[in-house]
Amino acid sequence: MSVLSVEDLSVSYRIPGGRLRAVRDVSLSVGRGEVLGIMGESGCGKSTLAAAMIGLLPAGASVDGGVIRLNGADMLRLPVDEQRRLRGQSVAMVFQDPMTAFNPVLTIGRQLADFIGAHDAARHNRADIAAMLEKVGIPDPARCLGRYPHELSGGMRQRVAIAAALLMQPDVLIADEPTTALDVTMEAQIIHLLRDLRTSFDGAIVIVTHHLGVIAELCDRVAVMYAGEVVEEAAVDALFHDPRHPYTRALLSCDPAVVQPGIGHLPTIGGRIPDLSALPPGCAFAARCAMTDATCASPVPRHRAAGRSVLCHRSKA
Amino acid sequence: MTGVLELRNLSVALPLGGFFSRARLPILLDVDLSVARGESVALVGESGSGKTTLARAVMGLQHVTGGTVAFDGQVVEGAAGLARLRRDAAMMFQDATASLSPRLTVGYLVTEPFRIHGQPLPDPEGTARDLLAKVGLPPAIARRYPHELSGGQARRVGVARALALRPRLVIADEPTAGLDVSVQAEVLNLMSDLRAEMGLAYLIITHNLALVRHVADRVVVLYLGRIVEEGPTAQVFAAPAHPYTASLIAAEPRPDPRQRRTDLAIRGEVPSILRRPSGCEFHTRCPVARDICRHTAPALAPLGAGRQARCHFADQQQNQQGVKHAVEHR
Numbered sequence: 111m112s113v114l115s116v117e118d119l120s121v122s123y124r125i126p127g128g129r130l131r132a133v134r135d136v137s138l139s140v141g142r143g144e145v146l147g148i149m150g151e152s153g154c155g156k157s158t159l160a161a162a163m164i165g166l167l168p169a170g171a172s173v174d175g176g177v178i179r180l181n182g183a184d185m186l187r188l189p190v191d192e193q194r195r196l197r198g199q200s201v202a203m204v205f206q207d208p209m210t211a212f213n214p215v216l217t218i219g220r221q222l223a224d225f226i227g228a229h230d231a232a233r234h235n236r237a238d239i240a241a242m243l244e245k246v247g248i249p250d251p252a253r254c255l256g257r258y259p260h261e262l263s264g265g266m267r268q269r270v271a272i273a274a275a276l277l278m279q280p281d282v283l284i285a286d287e288p289t290t291a292l293d294v295t296m297e298a299q300i301i302h303l304l305r306d307l308r309t310s311f312d313g314a315i316v317i318v319t320h321h322l323g324v325i326a327e328l329c330d331r332v333a334v335m336y337a338g339e340v341v342e343e344a345a346v347d348a349l350f351h352d353p354r355h356p357y358t359r360a361l362l363s364c365d366p367a368v369v370q371p372g373i374g375h376l377p378t379i380g381g382r383i384p385d386l387s388a389l390p391p392g393c394a395f396a397a398r399c400a401m402t403d404a405t406c407a408s409p410v411p412r413h414r415a416a417g418r419s420v421l422c423h424r425s426k427a
Numbered sequence: 428m429t430g431v432l433e434l435r436n437l438s439v440a441l442p443l444g445g446f447f448s449r450a451r452l453p454i455l456l457d458v459d460l461s462v463a464r465g466e467s468v469a470l471v472g473e474s475g476s477g478k479t480t481l482a483r484a485v486m487g488l489q490h491v492t493g494g495t496v497a498f499d500g501q502v503v504e505g506a507a508g509l510a511r512l513r514r515d516a517a518m519m520f521q522d523a524t525a526s527l528s529p530r531l532t533v534g535y536l537v538t539e540p541f542r543i544h545g546q547p548l549p550d551p552e553g554t555a556r557d558l559l560a561k562v563g564l565p566p567a568i569a570r571r572y573p574h575e576l577s578g579g580q581a582r583r584v585g586v587a588r589a590l591a592l593r594p595r596l597v598i599a600d601e602p603t604a605g606l607d608v609s610v611q612a613e614v615l616n617l618m619s620d621l622r623a624e625m626g627l628a629y630l631i632i633t634h635n636l637a638l639v640r641h642v643a644d645r646v647v648v649l650y651l652g653r654i655v656e657e658g659p660t661a662q663v664f665a666a667p668a669h670p671y672t673a674s675l676i677a678a679e680p681r682p683d684p685r686q687r688r689t690d691l692a693i694r695g696e697v698p699s700i701l702r703r704p705s706g707c708e709f710h711t712r713c714p715v716a717r718d719i720c721r722h723t724a725p726a727l728a729p730l731g732a733g734r735q736a737r738c739h740f741a742d743q744q745q746n747q748q749g750v751k752h753a754v755e756h757r
Contacts, residue, residue: 151607151608151609151610152578152607249695263474263696264474265696266696290605293473293474293634293696294473294634294636294675294678294679294680295473295674295675295678295693295696296473296696297678297680298678298679298680298688298691298692298693299691299694301680302690302691320607320608321680322608322682323679323680323681323682324680325682326680326681326682326683326684326686326687327680327681327684327687327688329684346684347684347685350682350683350684350685351684351685360609361608361609362682364608364609364612365608365612365637365682366603366608366611366612366615366635366637366638366640366641367637367679367680367681367682368682369612369641371640371641371660371661372661374619375616375619376612376615376616376641377612378609378612378613378616379609382577
């Protein structure tokens with residue numbers, strides 16, 4: 111059974127003169143022990159989707175329709191207090207910039223105790239916190255508890271953020287660009303840590319990133335987002351070795367990490383993401399797609415096959 | 428042959444301790460580096476390796492405590508030397524949006540270098556239009572303000588501004604950081620076009636190894652402010668001579684789920700420059716360190732074919748295999 115799922119979820123932002131449709135009819139689910147990757151370029155709605163999943167949408171954003179289920183509970187139909195309580199118990203988030211996630215004037219130990227205290231005061235003590243820091247690879251955890259966030263490196267802060275998330279014993283861990291601010295060596299270590307955690311922590315992990323390498327190294331299943339929609343969803347191996355949607359194919363082929371050096375110009379996608387407040391009819395990718403024909407201006411069908419879905423007129427699942 | 432940029436024994440140290448203390452903390456140590464005309468050199472290393480300090484020292488934004496910077500065969504000295512350097516060498520900053528003044532239009536921003544250096548600017552609008560066209564931006568963008576630009580557009584404006592005075596050298600600090608892959612590819616293509624067209628030389632500071640492979644002729648690897656390896660890009664990537672280089676290459680995530688790494692080539696992080704390790708400074712993280720590495724510092728030694736490395740065992744050509752072996756058997 112899925113721990114967290116969204117069904118036909120739509121989210122929009124209020125902007126002068128209209129609405130910007132950031133997430134459109136997205137359906138996704140993630141189960142225990144599974145790592146779901148959400149990938150796509152900036153502005154495609156991946157962070158808005160993650161924020162909606164944990165009820166952290168900014169002011170001006172609203173859920174226009176759809177269902178969010180957490181451990182079976184229909185979250186959007188519950189009173190706000192109840193939503194908060196359920197989320198607090200079962201969802202934890204790791205952000206891109208681990209510096210801004212902490213209060214600069216409190217020690218790490220004090221903050222971790224506070225995080226836990228907000229939800230379950232009696233369950234943990236200092237020793238548990240130190241044990242968790244050790245588990246995420248902090249050398250000398252007892253000393254770390256007495257330190258302030260600025261005294262730690264970016265990689266260490268991200269480890270502490272992951273420890274803080276895990277101390278809540280969540281059912282779902284959502285990480286938004288968890289390695290983007292880090293060096294490649296620390297990125298490899300955080301990927302390694304998250305992969306280890308997947309086996310030891312019996313929950314679901316959702317990774318939001320634009321970094322294809324992180325997706326390939328870490329995820330079981332991947333949803334590719336474009337202009338607010340999931341255009342393709344597949345198992346990670348199928349997605350990287352047999353991509354079906356033209357956008358997925360274009361994205362994979364222009365990653366400088368994939369392209370062999372010495373070929374001269376790198377392939378690019380060309381054009382830009384359409385204006386989300388004035389979307390074209392039919393396929394949102396049509397203007398940038400090499401396969402576009404007259405049918406692409408009509409509503410796009412979603413093709414489904416075993417473990418896969420593709421939103422396209424011209425490609426099949 | 429003299430290069431467009433020649434650094435000799437360049438050292439930077441920051442004052443340490445109280446106002447009257449004469450203690451200094453070395454950040455860069457005796458860096459020798461040259462960039463030939465039209466050449467593209469990448470400087471790689473983790474945060475804290477001294478990459479950005481080096482770029483700042485070249486541009487005169489950081490006080491140099493030893494060694495020299497020569498531009499076009501002339502040692503940069505005094506205010507006049509620095510002004511000449513800043514006119515003929517341009518900097519592309521890492522945070523493109525933040526490097527543009529929010530209250531000036533794009534058209535003013537790209538022609539600002541002329542005003543700063545007192546160069547004639549008879550037709551500001553035409554010049555702005557030409558510069559924007561060169562980086563693939565439409566003329567209408569000249570009337571916009573920086574906050575109205577996307578990340579890729581801001582990066583292009585940064586490039587246009589850097590190109591304004593037809594420099595011979597562009598120092599680019601993480602030119603692709605924070606950009607989506609398709610936009611990264613666009614910026615890299617633009618950089619190689621401009622190089623072919625204007626004969627630009629690049630000094631690129633990055634930790635994106637994919638970028639290095641695509642645009643750099645030569646790569647220089649820094650660790651704790653020292654060059655640990657240097658050589659032609661293709662050869663260094665094919666067979667790194669220093670275990671640090673091998674570890675960096677091995678740490679890069681592969682965009683292929685069938686090539687997942689089973690273990691880590693490198694652990695921990697760069698040691699604090701306040702407590703530099705003894706012997707070879709990389710020995711604390713090196714997967715193939717031996718006894719000699721803990722007490723004897725290796726020198727940067729030539730390996731032939733334009734390559735050099737600072738490792739006791741570099742000439743044995745075994746480091747790549749050694750790191751691979753250490754990773755597989757951990």
